[in-house]
Amino acid sequence: MDLETLLFSQGFGSRRQCRGIVAEGRVRIGGVVRDDPRDELPATPGLAFEVDAERWIYREKAYIALNKPAGYECSRDPQHHLSIFHLLPAQFAERGVQAVGRLDQDTTGLLLLSDDGPFVHAFTSPKRKVPKVYLATLRHPLDDVQLTKLREGVLLHGESRPSAALAAVQRDERLLELTVLEGKYHQVKRMVAAAGNRVEKLHRERVGGYALPSTLAEGAWRWLEDADLAALRGDPLKTS
Numbered sequence: 001m002d003l004e005t006l007l008f009s010q011g012f013g014s015r016r017q018c019r020g021i022v023a024e025g026r027v028r029i030g031g032v033v034r035d036d037p038r039d040e041l042p043a044t045p046g047l048a049f050e051v052d053a054e055r056w057i058y059r060e061k062a063y064i065a066l067n068k069p070a071g072y073e074c075s076r077d078p079q080h081h082l083s084i085f086h087l088l089p090a091q092f093a094e095r096g097v098q099a100v101g102r103l104d105q106d107t108t109g110l111l112l113l114s115d116d117g118p119f120v121h122a123f124t125s126p127k128r129k130v131p132k133v134y135l136a137t138l139r140h141p142l143d144d145v146q147l148t149k150l151r152e153g154v155l156l157h158g159e160s161r162p163s164a165a166l167a168a169v170q171r172d173e174r175l176l177e178l179t180v181l182e183g184k185y186h187q188v189k190r191m192v193a194a195a196g197n198r199v200e201k202l203h204r205e206r207v208g209g210y211a212l213p214s215t216l217a218e219g220a221w222r223w224l225e226d227a228d229l230a231a232l233r234g235d236p237l238k239t240s
Contacts, residue, residue: 003027004037006058011095012051021104026052048178061116063224064088067216068111074102081105088113089218101183102206109134109204112224112232123207123232131166133206135186136176139198150178154194156187157171162193177205200230208232229233 001009007027008019021027022037028050029041047058068074068215072084085093092113094120100112101124123130147170153162155168167179178188189199205212212234216222224232 001043002037003034003039003041003042006041006043009095010056010058011091013094014112021051021190022141025082027041052148059223062092062095062114063116063119063229064092064097064113064221065212065216065224065228066090066111066113066221067218067219068103068108069236070106070108073105074111096121104186107204110207112207113212117162124183128181130208131179132183132204133177133179134173135205136178136188136192136199137201138174138176138192139200141169141173142197146197150191156190156194163187165191195209209234231240
């Protein structure tokens with residue numbers, strides 16, 4: 001892979017723009033300026049390079065975890081709020097990274113993003129039944145009747161079949177941990193409403209076997225490494 005193609009694959013602009021970045025001497029590899037766009041490089045995972053003194057690692061596919069704050073829409077063309085892509089380097093949108101499912105603008109927590117189509121499909125398809133764990137702060141105190149309804153299934157407006165939580169656990173008087181397999185529109189909020197309560201705040205804590213790292217600040221992002229991807233897929237052999 002030549003240097004121009006490398007930058008293009010990592011989202012640094014059009015081929016013409018990437019050619020210009022290289023020719024202007026803005027790229028360094030191993031501390032050495034590389035100004036020939038046709039320079040051949042081994043496009044291997046872990047290849048480090050710098051653009052405008054910022055260090056990057058070559059990744060054939062992007063897998064990202066974002067700790068989404070409230071007030072952001074999971075769209076490149078938001079309607080009423082800022083896009084989550086305002087929180088990410090411009091290269092991600094340029095290389096076609098998209099949200100793996102969506103969180104409402106007022107919902108916080110773990111959001112996955114990738115430019116790997118099969119990966120996105122695997123974690124959004126209802127047929128895959130990927131568990132997602134939410135923490136819901138409720139308006140009214142939670143009781144056993146509501147928990148039973150959520151576990152056994154509640155009928156949502158416009159639906160013909162009940163929706164049941166994989167697990168419903170009371171963490172505090174008004175704090176509910178809810179695990180769902182589906183990804184219906186406003187599902188958690190609608191389920192809680194059908195059970196007789198109301199969600200005031202909603203936070204996604206986990207997708208599959210991957211939990212939002214406690215060290216990842218709100219609005220911050222990180223790359224998902226092999227162990228993280230294995231955890232997502234629930235493969236204990238690869239995460240041990």
